[in-house]
Structures are given as C-alpha cells and as structure tokens.
Amino acid sequence: MSKIGKISSFQSLGTVDGPGIRSVVFMQGCPLRCICCHNPETLGFDGGEAISVNELFKKIIRFKVYYGKTGGVTFSGGEPLMQPDFLIEICKKLKAAGIHIALDTSGCILNDKIKKLLSLIDLVLLDVKYYDNESYKKNAGMSLDKAIEFLSYLNEQNIDTYIRRVIIPGFTDNEMSIEHINSLKEKYPCIKKVELLPFHNLCIEKYENMGLEFKLKDTPTPTSEKMEYLNSLLK
Template identity: 40%
Template sequence: MSTTAATPSGEFTGAPVIQLGLPLIGGSHHRSSSGTAGLELSEAARSEKFAQMRAGELGSLHSWELVTAVDGPGIRMTTFLSGCPLQCLYCHNPDTMEMRRGEPIEATELLARLKRYVKVFEVSGGGLTISGGEPLMQPAFVAKILSGAKAMGIHTAIDTSGYLGAHCTDEMLENIDLVLLDVKSGDEETYKRVTGRELQPTLDFGRRLAAHGIEIWIRFVLVPGLTDAVENVDAVADFVASLPTVSRVEVLPFHQMGRDKWASLGLKYELDETPPPTPELVARVRGQFEARGLTVY
C-alpha cells in the first residue's frame, strides 16, 4: 500500500512511502521505486564527470524511494547506488551490478532532496539509508552524502555486504549510525559459491564496526540448498553473536521476485528451480540464531 507524507511546506513530491512489513533483500520480496524522479541529472562532460566522481561530488544512482519499516527505523529515504563487486546468485536487483547502468547525480542535488524530508525523519525516527548495488563501490560520494546528512542532524545507515569495508574510512564511520550488514554465509566455500568472492572482508568489517561501537543489523538470506546447511547457519550465528553491537538479525526467506530482471538483462539465473524455504526451515534457522541470545526478526 502506498501513502504520501507531507513536507514542512505541506507539499509532497517524489517517491511514495511504501508501507511494508519486512526488509527486502536477496530476492525475498518486490519493492517499487521512483528511479531518479525528482532529481536533476548532471550534464557535465565525460572527463569532468570522472574528476567529480573521484572527488565525491558525483555518484551513479540507480534509484531512490521513501519507505517505512524497511532499511532501518522510521520513514527512510533509501538511495540505491549502482555498482557491486559481488555476483550473488539470488540478487533481486541485478540491474545495479554495473555502475554504468546508473544515472549521474551530484551530491548537492541528492542532499537537497534529502533536506526536504528532515521533519518527516524527525517525527518518524527515520533517516537516510545508502544501499545498492554496493555503496562502498563509491566511497568518496558516500562520504560526502553521509557528512551532509549528519550536518542536517539526520540518522544515517548503509546497507552493505562488507566486502569493500576497507574502503570505509574511520571518518566515514563517525558519520554512520547504523550498518545493515548482509552476511551471506558463514562457510568460505558457500560464500564463494553465492557471491564469487571471499568471506574474510565481511568478517573483518563486522568486527571493525563493533570495535567502533556502531549499531549493526544483520541480514541473512535463507536459500534452500544453498545457504541453509546447519553448519553454515551455525557459523553465521557464532560470528554474529561475537559482535556486541548487533541489535537484531533478519532472516530473509528467498523468493523468486528477481528472476524476470535476470532474464531481461540476458543473464543466466541459476536459482530458477529453487523453492522458497518452508516455514519449518525458517523456524529452524531462526532458532539457531535465537539459541545464541540474538534478537531475530
């Protein structure tokens, strides 16, 4: 169901507020977006754009939306940046994998849009979430947006796999209130099968966040026959339980909502025949996290 929220002037422009009850990631649900509606695209020359991107003044944006009960507390402006180093088999937004598929948006333009919703964020306890793709593919741009958001007193979050955590400077961490950390597997071999990459950078980033005292929400996508092995879930749960700043774990059941996007991009979708997890499997996995004293959603 879509509703609208008024700005301080009493007007609403841009994306609708999408009332949803669960976080959406890994193909688990469908979510709508306004694309880049309401944002002015940069018309800088190609050579100038590269310089602006290096300076963090320009980013490649896939889309943005206003949502509630998703991507962090309260009503949030979630921005989806383009580009990701992972090739997750269950990705429900494969159109964000390549940075070239995004639109050029200046940091000042995005921050001006964000400023319109300051009162909405204050009333709802919401804020900004930078997602993707992988936001840390564009660290200079993300740093600029985080700094600008904090200057407006806005709660900030990033939604990341943690694979590029080394790109996140200590200065950036000072401007982050919450990290939605997507731990895709606890087993090295399974992680590589899911993503094509190594697990260790995610573990390192999680520990670094905890050392900085940053609140963490863990997201784990439950895919039958891929991430559901008892040993794999135990490994994720043990790691998560070792991080003192984790406040919740979201077990996200796999669904096929991203399948058509893969086909439209001419990409092979390897999970075409994979069913969603049964209620019994979801309960078992939730129990593995709960057994370690973790709060599970």
C-alpha cells in the same frame, strides 16, 4: 561544486531496510556477483543516473518529516562502498541535518577512506551471506574472512550493526547457518539485531529483460514454517 555519484534508484519511503520509515538510495555498481542478487540492474558501473551531492541531499531532506525518531536514510545498492567520496560528502551534510544514516553493505572493502565513511554512519546492515569461505567464493565472489574483518572493525568502533542473511533453500536454510550467526553474535557485541530474509525469485523478470540467466530461478521460497523454525534457533 558538489561531488557527483551514480544511483540506480531512489525509494522515497520504505520500511524494510533499517529501523523506522526511511528513504533508500540504491547506489549503482557492485564488484560482486551473488547468485541470489535481486537487483541485477544495480551491478554495472556504467548504468545508473548521475546525481550531485546537493541534488540528492535535497531529495532526501524533503522526506525528513516522515522519518520520525527512528527512521532516516539507508544507502543500499549495488555496493555503496564503491563510491566512498560521494558518500562521505553527503553523509557529512545528512549528519549536520540530524538524519540517521544506515549503510547496507557486503563489507567487501575496508581501507582508510571506508573507515572515514564509517565514522559518519549510525547503523550498518551487514550482509553475512554464507557461513563458509567456499560457498562465499563460489556464490558471491568474495571471502567470508573479508566480511568478518569488516564486522570486527565495526565492533572495535562500536558501530551498531544488524546482520542480515538471505535464507536460500539448499544453501543457508540449515542449523549450521544459524549456529554461525549465533557465534558471531556472541563474539561481536556491536550486533544489535539479526534478520533472516527469505529468498524469493521475484527478480526473474528483471534478469530476463536484461538477457541474463538467474541461476536460482527454480529455487523455491522457504516456507513460513522453515523461517519460523530457523528464527527460533537464533539466540
């Protein structure tokens, strides 16, 4: 019998999580608690829907015709690294079917099992959330060092990587934040693209429905001028 995993939701076709048109699988469960998290429903390990590798594979393969040359599937979350056995099994099948696989992760775990999983991944969307350890610890519950250790491994293995950073006013919307990304780009040639994502608080309702407080509820979305300016600083 094929392995069982837990997913929070399945988006049949999306265009914002990796190149081209992609199906996105939101895996259930995350060990972090980022103050800016837009998907609070994916965090708990007891929520979500149980699904077998074969069932999920069938769901994905139905959309293969839409992926074209550049699209494929993206595993996001939650934190996909929390279900490595399930992902290793499904990624083997997807690879055999010629499907491009992207992994959207915080890079919070790196062990032999994760390394095996990474050997099956075509593209990593690595969230490098803040530019210093203190903010990382306070606002995400992990260290910057861990994310860099992960990035360094991706570079060693020549795995294509997109760096993503949410631009949060008062936290990451400054020159230092972009200089940090530029310095990573210079050091790690595996980085093929940088995506600055404007923070927004559209998830407030989800938090309210779950009886949780969204700590950034009063934080505004950065202006398009600010986003343009920060993008112009990228090398």
